[in-house]
Amino acid sequence: MAQMNMIEAIRSAHDVMMDRDSSVVVLGEDVGYFGGVFRCTDGLQRKYGEHRVIDAPISEGGIIGAAIGMGVNGLRPVAEIQFADYIYPGFDQIVSELARLRYRSSGDFFSPVTIRTPCGGGIRGGQTHSQSPEGIFTHVTGIKTVMPSNPYDAKGLLIAAIESDDPVVFFEPKRIYNGPFDGDPEKPAVSWGSHPKGEVPEGYYTVPLGQAEIARAGEELTIITYGTLVHVAIAAAEATGVDCEVVDVRTLSPLDVATLADSVKKTGRCLIAHEATRFSGYGAELAATIQKECFYQLEAPISRVAGWDTPYPHAFEWQYFPGLKRMSAGIRRVMEAE
Amino acid sequence: MAQMNMIEAIRSAHDVMMDRDSSVVVLGEDVGYFGGVFRCTDGLQRKYGEHRVIDAPISEGGIIGAAIGMGVNGLRPVAEIQFADYIYPGFDQIVSELARLRYRSSGDFFSPVTIRTPCGGGIRGGQTHSQSPEGIFTHVTGIKTVMPSNPYDAKGLLIAAIESDDPVVFFEPKRIYNGPFDGDPEKPAVSWGSHPKGEVPEGYYTVPLGQAEIARAGEELTIITYGTLVHVAIAAAEATGVDCEVVDVRTLSPLDVATLADSVKKTGRCLIAHEATRFSGYGAELAATIQKECFYQLEAPISRVAGWDTPYPHAFEWQYFPGLKRMSAGIRRVMEAE
Amino acid sequence: MNSKSRLQIPRPTARPGEKPDFSYLDLSPAGSIDKPPIDARTRDIEHLSGGLVRVLDEDHSAKGAWNPNFDANQLQVGLRWMLLNRVFDERMWQIQRQGRISFYMQATGEEAVSIAQGMALRPGDMCFPSYRNQGLFMYRGVKLVDMMCQCLSNTRDMCQGRQLPIMYHTKTGNVFSVSGNLGTQYPHAVGWAMASAIKGEDHIAASWVGDGTTAEADFHHALTFAAVYQAPVILNVVNNQWAISTFQGTAAGQRRAFAARGLGLGIPGIRVDGNDFLAVYSASLWAADRARRGGGPTLIELVTYRGGPHSTSDDPSKYRPKDEWLSFPLGDPIERLKQHMIAEGHWSDARHESLVDELRTEVTAAWKEAQKHGTMTEGPWLDPATMFDDVFAEAPRNLDSQRRRMLEVERGE
Amino acid sequence: MNSKSRLQIPRPTARPGEKPDFSYLDLSPAGSIDKPPIDARTRDIEHLSGGLVRVLDEDHSAKGAWNPNFDANQLQVGLRWMLLNRVFDERMWQIQRQGRISFYMQATGEEAVSIAQGMALRPGDMCFPSYRNQGLFMYRGVKLVDMMCQCLSNTRDMCQGRQLPIMYHTKTGNVFSVSGNLGTQYPHAVGWAMASAIKGEDHIAASWVGDGTTAEADFHHALTFAAVYQAPVILNVVNNQWAISTFQGTAAGQRRAFAARGLGLGIPGIRVDGNDFLAVYSASLWAADRARRGGGPTLIELVTYRGGPHSTSDDPSKYRPKDEWLSFPLGDPIERLKQHMIAEGHWSDARHESLVDELRTEVTAAWKEAQKHGTMTEGPWLDPATMFDDVFAEAPRNLDSQRRRMLEVERGE
Ligand SMILES: Cc1ncc(C[n+]2csc(CCOP(=O)(O)OP(=O)(O)O)c2C)c(N)n1
Ligand SMILES: Cc1ncc(C[n+]2csc(CCOP(=O)(O)OP(=O)(O)O)c2C)c(N)n1
Ligand SMILES: [Mg+2]
Numbered sequence A, B: 001m002a003q004m005n006m007i008e009a010i011r012s013a014h015d016v017m018m019d020r021d022s023s024v025v026v027l028g029e030d031v032g033y034f035g036g037v038f039r040c041t042d043g044l045q046r047k048y049g050e051h052r053v054i055d056a057p058i059s060e061g062g063i064i065g066a067a068i069g070m071g072v073n074g075l076r077p078v079a080e081i082q083f084a085d086y087i088y089p090g091f092d093q094i095v096s097e098l099a100r101l102r103y104r105s106s107g108d109f110f111s112p113v114t115i116r117t118p119c120g121g122g123i124r125g126g127q128t129h130s131q132s133p134e135g136i137f138t139h140v141t142g143i144k145t146v147m148p149s150n151p152y153d154a155k156g157l158l159i160a161a162i163e164s165d166d167p168v169v170f171f172e173p174k175r176i177y178n179g180p181f182d183g184d185p186e187k188p189a190v191s192w193g194s195h196p197k198g199e200v201p202e203g204y205y206t207v208p209l210g211q212a213e214i215a216r217a218g219e220e221l222t223i224i225t226y227g228t229l230v231h232v233a234i235a236a237a238e239a240t241g242v243d244c245e246v247v248d249v250r251t252l253s254p255l256d257v258a259t260l261a262d263s264v265k266k267t268g269r270c271l272i273a274h275e276a277t278r279f280s281g282y283g284a285e286l287a288a289t290i291q292k293e294c295f296y297q298l299e300a301p302i303s304r305v306a307g308w309d310t311p312y313p314h315a316f317e318w319q320y321f322p323g324l325k326r327m328s329a330g331i332r333r334v335m336e337a338e
Numbered sequence C, D: 001m002n003s004k005s006r007l008q009i010p011r012p013t014a015r016p017g018e019k020p021d022f023s024y025l026d027l028s029p030a031g032s033i034d035k036p037p038i039d040a041r042t043r044d045i046e047h048l049s050g051g052l053v054r055v056l057d058e059d060h061s062a063k064g065a066w067n068p069n070f071d072a073n074q075l076q077v078g079l080r081w082m083l084l085n086r087v088f089d090e091r092m093w094q095i096q097r098q099g100r101i102s103f104y105m106q107a108t109g110e111e112a113v114s115i116a117q118g119m120a121l122r123p124g125d126m127c128f129p130s131y132r133n134q135g136l137f138m139y140r141g142v143k144l145v146d147m148m149c150q151c152l153s154n155t156r157d158m159c160q161g162r163q164l165p166i167m168y169h170t171k172t173g174n175v176f177s178v179s180g181n182l183g184t185q186y187p188h189a190v191g192w193a194m195a196s197a198i199k200g201e202d203h204i205a206a207s208w209v210g211d212g213t214t215a216e217a218d219f220h221h222a223l224t225f226a227a228v229y230q231a232p233v234i235l236n237v238v239n240n241q242w243a244i245s246t247f248q249g250t251a252a253g254q255r256r257a258f259a260a261r262g263l264g265l266g267i268p269g270i271r272v273d274g275n276d277f278l279a280v281y282s283a284s285l286w287a288a289d290r291a292r293r294g295g296g297p298t299l300i301e302l303v304t305y306r307g308g309p310h311s312t313s314d315d316p317s318k319y320r321p322k323d324e325w326l327s328f329p330l331g332d333p334i335e336r337l338k339q340h341m342i343a344e345g346h347w348s349d350a351r352h353e354s355l356v357d358e359l360r361t362e363v364t365a366a367w368k369e370a371q372k373h374g375t376m377t378e379g380p381w382l383d384p385a386t387m388f389d390d391v392f393a394e395a396p397r398n399l400d401s402q403r404r405r406m407l408e409v410e411r412g413e
C-alpha cells in the first residue's frame, strides 16, 4: 500500500472521485493552476482541466453560493475555503441555504456540496490562521461535520463526503497535514511514514460518515477527541501511564453516540478534548450527551481540555494549544476525582 | 411605575440612552421613519433626527461593518438586525472584527456596538423568522450574549449593553414582546400588564450583564433556562406540582456559573431548556458546566428540553416548540431518575 | 448633534400626506431606445442602462425596435396570466385577512415581470425567484390548488408544512425553492448557469431580487462570478421603488439606475419599463439569446411599483403617500396591455370582464379543492412525524429518536 | 466534460516559462488626462475611471494638470519614505528567512501607494489599511523598532504577541489595526467616515484593499453605504495584478477597470498609475478635498505590480513568469521618482546611494534595539498571563480562572 501524508491522501481522494464521477468539480481560491496554498489540489487542474478545477474569486460567500447552484444543476462540487478562519463570509449560504434546501423543498432540491477547509493552530499562523470553528457548524442541522485525524481516514471520509447527497463541512487539521503531532512542540517533527494510518490505498474506498473509532483501547479512562488532539491524547496516555481509551469522533455531526457511550460506560471516567475555545465548544455537546448516557457509570465529573476562551495568540501558541502537559493534567484530574 | 410591554421597554431603553449620551446612534433596516417592523424604535427618529436614527440599506454585513467603524470613531451604535435569522450575512464582521478588535489591538481600538435582534418562534413565522441562534454567538469569545425574558430586564440589560464598552449581541424573544407565554398556544394571550416584571421605571436603570436571576424559587429541581422558556418553566412547575427553582440565565456569555451551580447543588436535579435546536446548542454548555460543578450533588442525569434538531417547521410550530407538555415531561423525567 | 451633522441622508420624494413625486424617474419615450445586436460589446451598449426600454406608448400603440410584434394569441396569453396572478393575489390576500392562512405577499402592479419573463425563457431554463414571482410558478405549470395548499401548509403542501406561505418551488417546472433570506438565490443562479456551461448545455438561468436586496452581499457575489466566468444568466432587479418602508434611494438607487450596477464588471445592463409587458418580454428575450449564445450575463432592471403593502404584516400608509401608486407614471401593467389589445382590435372591455370572471371562478374552485386537503383549523392533517424527514437524505439516529419522543409527547406519554 | 464545456475561464496573459505580456493594460500618456473640479458630477467624470492618471513621463519630466508641482523638499520626503519602506521590507524578509520572525509580507514595487497617499491625507484623517500598507504606518510615525517588535511578538509589541507579524496598528497615528481577514476594514472606513460627518467634523477616512479582495462582500457593503450616505471616504483598490496565484482577471479586472466599480452606484472612480508618486499624491488629494467638502466617496484604483512573492509563505515562480516585473510598463515607483528628481536637478545617484546606506543603518540600528526587547529564542519574554487580557474590557470569571489554570500548567502544577 502507498504511504501518504494527509495532503496527499486528500489530493488522492479528489483524484479518485474526479476520475470516477465526471460531475465532481473543485473550486476555491488558488486551487487550480497553483494547486492550493496547502497543495491539496496540486496537479488536479493539469489532469482534469480548468473547467473542473476552477480558480475562484476571493469570495467565500460567492464560492459557496455558486457551488450550491452547481450542485442543484447536477454537479458535485468540492469547495475549498483557504482557511477555516475565512469561512464566515460564506456562513449565511451554508446555514440558510445549503443546510436547509432539502428540508424546505421536501427533498425536491438538494445540493451535495462538500466544503473542505484547513483548521487549527500550531503553525504560528496567529489568530486568523488557527481557528477551529467546527462547533458552530455542529449546531447547524442539515449539514454533516467531519474532522479526520490521519491520512487513511482523511481520504476515506472525504470520498464518503463527496459521495454523500448531504452537504458536508470537512475540517482538516493543518497541524497534522505532514505528520502526527503529539502536542510537544520541542520534539522533532515526525512524518506519516511510520504511522499505520499513513498507509493509504491508492484507489477508491470509504470511511463511513457517522462512525467514531477507538484510536487506542484502554480501560481506565475514556478520552473523547478528534483531529490533532487524538495524537496528543495517545501521547498523554503513554506519558501518564494511565490506560486511556482514546475515541476519535471523526464525524462530529451526526454523532456516533453509541461508540462513545460504550467506552465511557466501560471506563467510568471521561475526558473531552479539542483545540477550539472551550466555552460552548463542541466538547460541551459531548459532555452533555455523555453525562446523560453514562450518568450511573461515571465515577468522576467529565472534564474538558480545550483552547482557552481567547483568540489564538501568535506568541503564546504553546500556552494556548491544549498539548501534552494540559492533556496529562486533565487525565490526572479525572483520575484523581472520586 | 409605568407598565410596559417588552417593545415599549426596549424603546424606552433607546430613548433613555439617546437622551443621556449624544454618541448613541441607531441603525438598521426600517428602524428610522417607520420605527422598525416590531416598532422597537418607533418615534426615535422623530425625536432624535435622521442623523442619529438611520435607515440602512438591506445589508446586515454592511450594517455591522459600518457600525464597527462608527464605534471606532467615538459613537455608540445600536444596530438592529430585523430577524435573528438574518444575522448570518453579518457573521464575519461580528466574529472576525467586532469580537476581536480590542484583543488584537491590545485595547487601543474597540467598538462598543450593541446588536439587537428578535429571535425565537411561536409567531407562525416559518423557518426563516423563528430561529434562536444564540448558542453560536456564545462560542465567539469577545462578545457578550444576552437574552432577557421580561420588560424590566429587557430595558435594564439593554441599557447595560449600550453602556458596555464590549460588544453585545442582544436577543429579543419576539414571542413575548407583547406578553408572557407559558407554552400553551391554546390559552388566550396575556399581557405584561399583570406581570410584576411588566412594571418598568421610565428613567435610567441597569440590570448588570453577567448575572443570572432566580425567577422562581424552589427546592426539588433546578430548571436553567432563558427567554420565552422562563415562563414555560414556571408554568410547568405549577402544572407538575414539582417545586422547581427556575433560573433565568439572562446573560448567556459570560455566564454566571455560581448562581446556577448553587441552585443545582441545593436541589440535586437539573433540567436545561431552550427553544434552539438541541444538538450543540447553548444547553450543551450549561449541562457540561453543571455536571462538572455539581457532580457530587447530582441525583439524576441533567436533561435537556429543546427545539428538535430540524429547521422550525411552519405547520408544526407547536410540536416543535418546547412547550408546557415537553417541559413537564422533562421535569418528570428528571424527578423519576434515581 | 443633528444640527452639525454633515451626513447626507437620502429621502424619498414624498412621505404620507405629501404629494407623490416621481420626477426622479428618468423616462424615455416608447420606441426611442435602439436595440443593439446581441453580440454588442458591453462598452457600446452602456446607454441601455440609462434609458428606459419601452414599447407601449401613451396612445396604446407598440413602438420601436424592441416591439416583439406579438400576435393576438400571444397577447392574450400574457394578459390572461397577469390577470390570473392579480386575481389569485387578491383572493389569497382576503383569505389571509380572514385568518385562514398565516401570511401572504402580493405582486400587485408587478405582474408583467413574472409573466413576460416567464414567456421569454424556455422550459429548460432554470428560474431562481424571489417571493414576488408567484406568476412564474403559475406560468410554469404549478396548479393554483397546489399553490394554495402550500399556503395552507396542508396535506398536499409541496413543502410538507415546512415553509411560510408563498415559499413555493417546482422541480419539474424548473423554479427553485423561494428563500426567506433575501438575495441568496442570486449566486445559486450563477452557479447553476456555470454548471450548465460546464456540461455544454444551452440552458440558461435567471434570478430576481428587489431594489432593496441589491445591497446584500449575494448581489455582489453573483455579479462577480457571472462576470468572471461569463455565466449564461439573466440577473433581474425588480425596482418597485420600495423595500418595506425603505425607498430605493437607501439602496443608492437615486444616484444611478440599478441597471448600471454591473457595468463596472463588464456586465451590460438594460433598464426596462417593468410595467410594459412587451418591453419586458423583448428585453428578456434579448438577454436570454445573448446568454444562450455565449455572450454572458445581463442585468435587467425592471422599473415598476409595489402596488400593495409589502406583505400582510405591513401597513404602507405609515411611510408613503396612500395614493402614490396612482401617480406612478408607468401605470399598471395589466391595464396597459389591455388598452393596447383593445387599440389593436384584439380585445374589449366585455371580454376582459368575462375573463376576470372566469379566472375568479377558477380561483374559487381551486380554493374549494385546496381546503379539502386541510386548513389551519380542519383536517386532514399532515403527520407531524414528517417534520423529521428531509433534514438529511436519511434521518440520523438523533432525529429518529426525537421523532419518537415527539410522538410520545403528542400522545401524552 | 472539458471538451464540451462552454464556461469561459479567465486566463492570465503569461504563465511560468511564457513571455510576460501587459498589453491588456490600458495606458494613457503622462499629462493626458484632464483634472476636473472637485465638485464635478460623477456622470461627467466617468472617463477618469477608464484612462490612467499619470504625471511622470518617460523622459522623467512631470506633466499635465495632475502635477502637484512639488518642491525639492517634498520630493525628497517622498523618496525617503518609499526607500525606507523598501529597505525595511528587504531587511525583514531576510530576517524571516533566517527564521527570526514567523512571517512577513513586502510591499515591494507598491511603495508609492502608502507614501504618496499618506502625504495627501491629514493627520486627523483615519486610515484603514491592508497588510501591504506598512509604509503608512512608518509615514504616520510608528517607529521602525516598534514595527519590528510587533513582528517579533516581543515585550514591546504593540499587539502584545497576539497578532501575526505585520498586523500593526497605531491609535495616535490614526492607522487602524490590520486584519488577517481580507476586506473587512472597508466598511469600517465608511462607518468611521459616516461618524465623522455625523459629528460635523471634517476628518475623512481612507481604506485600501487589493484587486483580489474586491470580490469579497465587504467591498460591496462599503461602496453601498458610502454611496447612500455620501460618506467622506477614499476607497482604494491596489491593483497589483496578482492575488497570491490568482491574477486580476479572476476578480473580473480584465473586462473593465476596478476604478469603474463604483460608477453604477454613482461613486466616481479614478484609475491612477500607482507607480507614479506624483500622480498618486495628486489624485488622492483631489479625492480627499472632494470628500472633505461634502462631495462624498471616491474610488481610486492604483495600477501597480506586486514585485515580490505574496508573502514569505509563497513561491510565485510556480504561477507567473519569473521576470514579469521587469516587463511591467509602469516600472518601479522608487526608480521613477529618483529619475525625475535627478532630471529636475534635485538629486543624484550618489545622494541616492548615501540615502540608501543611511536608511540601512537606521534599519540595522532599529533591529538591534528591537531584539533587546526579546526575540523568538531569547528573552525578555512577554508574560503569557497577558494573553487573557483585552478579550473584554474586564476579564470575566472564566478567563480569570483559565489564566490561573494556564499558569499552574506552565509551572508544572
Ligand atoms: C437577509 C434578509 N434581511 C432582511 C430580511 C427582511 N426583509 C424581508 S423583505 C425586505 C424588503 C425587501 O425589499 P426589496 O428587495 O426591494 O424587495 P420587494 O419586497 O420590494 O419586492 C426585508 C428587509 C430578509 N428577509 N432577509
Ligand atoms: C477572507 C479571506 N479570504 C482569504 C484569505 C487568504 N488570502 C490572504 S491574502 C490573499 C490574496 C489577496 O489578494 P489581493 O486582494 O489582490 O491583495 P494583495 O495580496 O495582492 O495585496 C488571500 C486569498 C484571507 N486572508 N481572508
Ligand atoms: Mg422593492
Ligand SMILES: [Mg+2]
Pocket: D210, D211, D212, D238, D239, D240, D241, D242, D243, D244, D306
Ligand atoms: Mg493583488
